[in-house]
Amino acid sequence: xxxxxxxxxxxxxxxxxxxxxxxxxxxxxxxxxxxxxxxxxxxxxxxxxxxxxxxxxxxxxxxxxxxxxxxxxxxxxxxxxxxxxxxxxxxxxxxxxxxxxxxxxxxxxxxxxxxxxxxxxxxxxxxxxxxxxxxxxxxxxxxxxxxxxxxxxxxxxxxxxxxxxxxxxxxxxxxxxxxxxxxxxxxxxxxxxxxxxxxxxxxxxxxxxxxxxxxxxxxxxxxxxxxxxxxxxxxxxxxxxxxxxxxxxxxxxxxxxxxxxxxxxxxxxxxxxxxxxxxxxxxxxxxxxxxxxxxxxxxxxxxxxxxxxxxxxxxxxxxxxxxxxxxxxxxxxxxxxxxxxxxxxxxxxxxxxxxxxxxxxxxxxxxxxxxxxxxxxxxxxxxxxxxxxxxxxxxxxxxxxxxxxxxxxxxxxxxxxxxxxxxxxxxxxxxxxxxxxxxxxxxxxxxxxxxxxxxxxxxxxxxxxxxxxxxxxxxxxxxxxxxxxxxxxxxxxxxxxxxxxxxxxxxxxxxxxxxxxxxxxxxxxxxxxxxxxxxxxxxxxxxxxxxxxxxxxxxxxxxxxxxxxxxxxxxxxxxxxxxxxxxxxxxxxxxxxxxxxxxxxxxxxxxxxxxxxxxxxxxxxxxxxxxxxxxxxxxxxxxxxxxxxxxxxxxxxxxxxxxxxxxxxxxxxxxxxxxxxxxxxxxxxxxxxxxxxxxxxxxxxxxxxxxxxxxxxxxxxxxxxxxxxxxxxxxxxxxxxxxxxxxxxxxxxxxxxxxxxxxxxxxxxxxxxxxxxxxxxxxxxxxxxxxxxxxxxxxxxxxxxxxxxxxxxxxxxxxxxxxxxxxxxxxxxxxxxxxxxxxxxxxxxxxxxxxxxxxxxxxxxxxxxxxxxxxxxxxxxxxxxxxxxxx
DNA sequence: AATATCACG
DNA sequence: ACGTACGTGATATTA
Numbered sequence: 009x010x011x012x013x014x015x016x017x018x019x020x021x022x023x024x025x026x027x028x029x030x031x032x033x034x035x036x037x038x039x040x041x042x043x044x045x046x047x048x049x050x051x052x053x054x055x056x057x058x059x060x061x062x063x064x065x066x067x068x069x070x071x072x073x074x075x076x077x078x079x080x081x082x083x084x085x086x087x088x089x090x091x092x093x094x095x096x097x098x099x100x101x102x103x104x105x106x107x108x109x110x111x112x113x114x115x116x117x118x119x120x121x122x123x124x125x126x127x128x129x130x131x132x133x134x135x136x137x138x139x140x141x142x143x144x145x146x147x148x149x150x151x152x153x154x155x156x157x158x159x160x161x162x163x164x165x166x167x168x169x170x171x172x173x174x175x176x177x178x179x180x181x182x183x184x185x186x187x188x189x190x191x192x193x194x195x196x197x198x199x200x201x202x203x204x205x206x207x208x209x210x211x212x213x214x215x216x217x218x219x220x221x222x223x224x225x226x227x228x229x230x231x232x233x234x235x236x237x238x239x240x241x242x243x244x245x246x247x248x249x250x251x252x253x254x255x256x257x258x259x260x261x262x263x264x265x266x267x268x269x270x271x272x273x274x275x276x277x278x279x280x281x282x283x284x285x286x287x288x289x290x291x292x293x294x295x296x297x298x299x300x301x302x303x304x305x306x307x308x309x310x311x312x313x314x315x316x317x318x319x320x321x322x323x324x325x326x327x328x329x330x331x332x333x334x335x336x337x338x339x340x341x342x343x344x345x346x347x348x349x350x351x352x353x354x355x356x357x358x359x360x361x362x363x364x365x366x367x368x369x370x371x372x373x374x375x376x377x378x379x380x381x382x383x384x385x386x387x388x389x390x391x392x393x394x395x396x397x398x399x400x401x402x403x404x405x406x407x408x409x410x411x412x413x414x415x416x417x418x419x420x421x422x423x424x425x426x427x428x429x430x431x432x433x434x435x436x437x438x439x440x441x442x443x444x445x446x447x448x449x450x451x452x453x454x455x456x457x458x459x460x461x462x463x464x465x466x467x468x469x470x471x472x473x474x475x476x477x478x479x480x481x482x483x484x485x486x487x488x489x490x491x492x493x494x495x496x497x498x499x500x501x502x503x504x505x506x507x508x509x510x511x512x513x514x515x516x517x518x519x520x521x522x523x524x525x526x527x528x529x530x531x532x533x534x535x536x537x538x539x540x541x542x543x544x545x546x547x548x549x550x551x552x553x554x555x556x557x558x559x560x561x562x563x564x565x566x567x568x569x570x571x572x573x574x575x576x577x578x579x580x581x582x583x584x585x586x587x588x589x590x591x592x593x594x595x596x597x598x599x600x601x602x603x604x605x606x607x608x609x610x611x612x613x614x615x616x617x618x619x620x621x622x623x624x625x626x627x628x629x630x631x632x633x634x635x636x637x638x639x640x641x642x643x644x645x646x647x648x649x650x651x652x653x654x655x656x657x658x659x660x661x662x663x664x665x666x667x668x669x670x671x672x673x674x675x676x677x678x679x680x681x682x683x684x685x686x687x688x689x690x691x692x693x694x695x696x697x698x699x700x701x702x703x704x705x706x707x708x709x710x711x712x713x714x715x716x717x718x719x720x721x722x723x724x725x726x727x728x729x730x731x732x733x734x735x736x737x738x739x740x741x742x743x744x745x746x747x748x749x750x751x752x753x754x755x756x757x758x759x760x761x762x763x764x765x766x767x768x769x770x771x772x773x774x775x776x777x778x779x780x781x782x783x784x785x786x787x788x789x790x791x792x793x794x795x796x797x798x799x800x801x802x803x804x805x806x807x808x809x810x811x812x813x814x815x816x817x818x819x820x821x822x823x824x825x826x827x828x829x830x831x832x833x834x835x836x837x838x839x840x841x842x843x844x845x846x847x848x849x850x851x852x853x854x855x856x857x858x859x860x861x862x863x864x865x866x867x868x869x870x871x872x873x874x875x876x877x878x879x880x881x882x883x884x885x886x887x888x889x890x891x892x893x894x895x
Numbered sequence: 896a897a898t899a900t901c902a903c904g
Numbered sequence: 905a906c907g908t909a910c911g912t913g914a915t916a917t918t919a
Contacts, residue, residue, distance in 0.1 A: 208905095209905095211905070547915090549898090549916095550899095570897095570918090576900085600900080600901060600902065600914095601902085603914085603915060605902080608914070608915080625912095628912085629911065630911075631911060633911060636912085642903060643904085643913065645902060645903080646902090729909085729910090733910040734908095734910070739908055739909035743909075799906090800905085801906070801908075805908080808909070808910070812909090813910085815910085816904095816910065847903075848903085
């Protein structure tokens with residue numbers, strides 16, 4: 009017989025975590041009676057993960073019985089001052105227990121004791137009876153139970169990720185054993201349980217003390233022998249607190265639990281009860297799982313069969329006419345500029361039509377329908393679809409609903425480029441993912457079996473049609489209909505055009521660079537080998553680390569998780585110590601340009617038209633920016649002269665034409681000035697000051713901008729950047745290489761000078777906490793569940809994000825509006841000028857000679873008038889016969 | 896497939 | 905006391 013395994017779950021704490029893990033879904037997870045269900049749902053997800061991983065034979069979920077326990081008797085303030093459990097959570101707890109019952113899982117509570125004590129008692133009993141024990145909790149208090157046969161899992165970011173605390177892991181994390189962890193807690197106190205511990209003792213000090221003395225009692229035996237220090241005074245003053253803390257922190261492993269291990273035996277769910285429960289809770293996902301398990305033996309992930317007609321030249325005339333159709337164009341692989349077509353599907357009313365032969369699309373009446381502006385098409389990925397059709401010689405019109413874009417706006421975390429995966433997030437399970445149907449990696453292929461492939465294609469159109477209304481309603485609820493119709497959809501059309509345009513690249517210029525760089529790299533390589541005294545792989549940070557820090561004995565400044573860090577930051581500090589370091593830096597820089605840009609770009613020039621066609625990803629970033637891939641044209645070098653040379657290869661279509669570039673000046677700070685309504689910053693922009701100099705003048709108390717020194721301006725600039733990122737004194741001090749104290753002073757002075765900025769930052773965090781998301785000026789959302797995290801770092805990150813996202817995201821909104829207006833203007837004026845690249849705050853145009861003057865007139869004007877803010881938008885332009893000159 | 900590094904706004 | 909700047913993509917090495 010296999011080993012017995014006991015699973016013990018801290019019901020309250022996991023439910024609490026589960027609730028906040030899905031806090032942003034609070035309104036979505038409601039059953040028809042209005043009961044919130046998010047915590048139950050997430051709890052069940054956690055259970056699935058743990059049950060699968062642990063395969064327990066026995067299970068118990070322990071709950072707290074009430075507010076008063078033997079601990080409150082000992083110390084009245086215990087767990088005092090806590091926020092009340094949200095009503096939306098407490099209403100779920102009885103139902104959670106009902107679900108556990110239906111699942112055949114015992115739950116239990118005990119008057120006067122906490123769930124911790126029940127778990128401690130049963131864990132001890134289990135371990136003694138020879139069970140393997142797994143404990144799951146949402147906080148670390150229970151980790152003191154870890155032992156050879158007891159593993160304590162604590163939920164991490166969400167509830168389905170668990171961190172396993174074994175005695176070894178405890179030692180790594182805290183430096184002490186699980187039992188010593190109690191003593192550590194006794195010294196530190198626990199703010200969330202509301203007991204104090206010893207003043208000024210945090211984890212670091214507590215761990216050190218316990219490692220030295222072994223326990224609180226032992227520590228106080230020897231406290232008099234310690235040499236005089238503030239710490240000693242604090243320890244003596246806090247003795248009572250420490251001893252009390254130890255009593256409170258110790259889990260009682262002999263509480264009067266009236267349960268035997270046999271009571272906890274797990275025999276599986278009562279499927280009928282569970283189904284009824286899921287129906288009551290409206291858990292369609294779990295119902296679908298149950299249904300699947302029912303027919304476990306055959307085809308366990310089979311989806312609904314689609315009805316469809318296979319199209320051919322002979323039956324095209326059967327196609328009904330309609331004002332609205334759903335269309336899916338199949339391509340194999342992500343890069344739709346080059347991907348092979350696999351087939352297509354139309355859904356018109358209830359009828360679906362499919363084919364593998366995409367050339368049918370060029371036939372009547374399909375082509376006419378696709379090009380008819382009166383026939384609305386619903387698609388998944390407008391840009392990909394319209395690019396694909398363009399490759400087939402079809403100019404698609406009226407692609408008016410894009411499920412991919414809608415889903416990105418509704419919740420970019422839940423979004424996916426795979427339709428099958430995406431729709432699961434909307435409780436639609438009748439479509440497999442491409443991965444399931446095609447397979448992955450080099451084994452991926454389109455199924456030969458028509459029944460399988462057509463069912464998948466047809467299923468996609470069904471999914472799009474089925475979810476359209478729901479998605480539109482959600483967009484409306486979010487006040488995002490305008491963002492969807494007037495920004496994202498038109499942006500997709502503009503981007504499709506830009507991708508089709510591409511930008512012309514002169515390979516000969518790259519080839520010249522390739523030769524020059526090859527020579528320089530060879531020389532540097534030889535020199536470095538001589539200086540190092542041996543040959544090694546310069547591109548390997550690992551081998552380089554050995555040479556620098558072991559052979560040459562340079563001081564180790566920073567480590568990575570795998571070894572020594574050899575990043576620029578580190579190497580810059582080592583420059584003085586050894587001449588080889590500068591050569592390595594130079595080698596690194598050139599080698600980067602050579603491999604990523606010179607060789608990389610040469611590989612992706614389209615042989616047909618001599619141009620580079622990037623793809624813009626419109627539904628990827630968390631903030632609403634675009635990203636650019638295959639190749640990335642948004643990170644072409646500009647900061648070093650060698651790097652800039654790359655830009656000489658980007659040229660206009662006509663030999664005598666121009667590359668014209670126009671970028672927003674300080675758009676993010678202007679957005680900040682607008683959303684914060686800070687009068688001083690708005691004043692600076694309205695007057696047209698150099699903003700960084702203006703900031704320097706204010707924070708360094710100068711009388712005029714003319715007195716600002718270059719160093720002061722540089723520092724002010726860094727502060728301005730820092731503000732946009734959600735500043736910290738540490739980050740600023742590192743960036744400017746100044747002391748943390750000084751950085752802190754700069755920041756304080758900044759907030760004094762621009763009081764509206766601090767108010768904005770506080771407001772941004774507060775609103776994110778209340779709403780669960782941050783929002784741009786155009787109502788683009790970013791959900792921030794971590795804003796409620798208990799972990800300081802996780803929470804702080806979410807807070808900085810709450811500050812930064814509206815700024816970066818609003819700037820992205822503005823740029824998208826500018827691009828739409830720009831394309832419209834180019835079309836209206838019938839210009840040959842093409843918009844070819846976007847780099848976040850900059851647009852690049854390919855301009856025929858005779859249109860340069862017109863472009864100079866319209867481009868900055870269109871960009872500056874994209875939206876009306878409380879401060880002016882300014883765009884600066886440059887032009888020349890290649891991208892290098894256009895500055 | 897993960898990690899380190901470095902290119903951009 | 906905690907340990908940090910915000911957002912991306914490509915390359916080479918190593919596992």
